[in-house]
Amino acid sequence: MTLDELLRSRRSVRSFRPEPPPDEVVERLIELAVTAPSASNKQPWRFVVVKKPEVIAAMAAAVREAVATVAEHVPMGSQEAFAAYGDYFTRFEGAPVVIAPIFRGHTVLSNLVSPSLPAELHEAVVVLERDSGLVGASLALMSLLLAAHDAGLGASAMTGPLLAAGRLKEILGVPVSWGIVALVALGYAAGEPRPTERKAGSKVTRWIR
Numbered sequence: 001m002t003l004d005e006l007l008r009s010r011r012s013v014r015s016f017r018p019e020p021p022p023d024e025v026v027e028r029l030i031e032l033a034v035t036a037p038s039a040s041n042k043q044p045w046r047f048v049v050v051k052k053p054e055v056i057a058a059m060a061a062a063v064r065e066a067v068a069t070v071a072e073h074v075p076m077g078s079q080e081a082f083a084a085y086g087d088y089f090t091r092f093e094g095a096p097v098v099i100a101p102i103f104r105g106h107t108v109l110s111n112l113v114s115p116s117l118p119a120e121l122h123e124a125v126v127v128l129e130r131d132s133g134l135v136g137a138s139l140a141l142m143s144l145l146l147a148a149h150d151a152g153l154g155a156s157a158m159t160g161p162l163l164a165a166g167r168l169k170e171i172l173g174v175p176v177s178w179g180i181v182a183l184v185a186l187g188y189a190a191g192e193p194r195p196t197e198r199k200a201g202s203k204v205t206r207w208i209r
């Protein structure tokens with residue numbers, strides 16, 4: 001597949017066959033993911049790979065509980081719509097492998113600047129360092145999705161589960177200074193998802209020239 005074909009044919013896969021991909025294949029996907037660029041080459045990523053069905057079930061239960069709590073605070077008229085939306089937050093449940101890419105911000109600048117730095121710039125430093133970690137790990141995540149597709153696997157990135165981020169971090173043993181980027185459901189696709197629509201690039205671009 002050319003890169004063009006790979007990008008255009010990737011789909012978010014949410015239904016999987018039960019058999020897991022071999023561990024070596026998952027390892028190879030991660031080797032490809034870590035070729036991603038990152039700020040100051042800090043490589044602000046780690047990957048927690050979950051194959052234990054009872055752990056995946058506990059993760060899904062935590063997310064379902066968070067969705068139910070949020071549902072109690074959604075106006076009556078929007079509850080049905082929220083239920084349908086929240087249903088997508090646990091779609092990793094049927095995957096034989098769930099990967100949690102995790103990230104942390106770096107502290108290159110914030111360790112360097114003195115407290116006399118104006119508050120606005122100090123805030124900018126903090127945000128840029130946190131976001132740099134998240135962006136770097138997200139680029140690795142995209143490479144992981146494309147590598148999975150190229151290897152004949154189906155995958156989907158999901159941030160809905162982060163409604164239960166605190167519980168997920170406990171279940172997965174993620175250190176407090178790290179955040180979960182998303183959950184990636186991974187396996188052999190059961191069926192072919194329909195393509196989704198995109199606005200044309202020209203419709204979402206503004207040139208300044």
Ligand SMILES: Cc1cc2nc3c(=O)[nH]c(=O)nc-3n(C[C@H](O)[C@H](O)[C@H](O)COP(=O)(O)O)c2cc1C
Binds near residue numbers: 089156
């Ligand atoms: C940041 C991000 C968060 C997403 N969260 C979820 C999610 O919680 N549940 C889900 O089923 N899909 C989730 N998706 C998948 C999107 O719904 C999907 O990418 C989009 O509908 C376009 O479809 P496609 O990926 O098949 O092209 C997420 C995708 C991204 C990039």
